[in-house]
Amino acid sequence: MKEAEWLVQDGVIHEKEDIYYLTLEELREVVKTNKLDYDIIVKQKEKHKLNEKLTPPRVMTSDGEIIIGKYKRENLPEGAIAGLAVSSGVIEGRARVISNMEDAVLESGDILVTSFTDPSWTPLFVSIKGLVTEIGGLMTHGAVIAREYGLPAVVGVENATKLIKDGQRIRVNGTEGYIEIL
Incomplete structure (x- = not known):
């Protein structure tokens, strides 16, 4: 510099x-x-x-192969958005759709909805009460930190940042792995 x-x-x-x-x-x-x-x-x-402006694929192998597919789920509530359950619990609150950590303005009790998280996002977990990410699995950053903080979390939710609007009330079911827009 x-x-x-x-x-x-x-x-x-x-x-x-x-x-x-x-x-x-x-x-x-x-x-x-x-x-x-x-x-x-x-x-x-x-x-x-x-x-x-590019959206990374939800799953990519180490060889660069892009894996696509749908969750095979039954008995989801009508209109529910399926994902992967990574931290149990059910919570309702205001969705905060954040694309850049630097732009995050969260109030206590908000539910963070984003493409992915990395260690720089960790301070935000103190004030949120739930997490939804488009990319992730059981061992990704957001999933691990959500479990450590006891926050319900669903990851691998395709197009979550487009389907869920900033400020909407949502319910995150981290036990069953889905989100409902209320």
């Missing part, structure tokens, strides 16, 4: 974060020559914006 500050001061890049759009080899060359074709950064930023 110190190199980035110098490159900004020299007018080679516009902002420090521009270096994130360069490969290590490109960055070395820029630092060495103090020159850059700024189109490289513009193109990488455009590519990054396109990649942000």
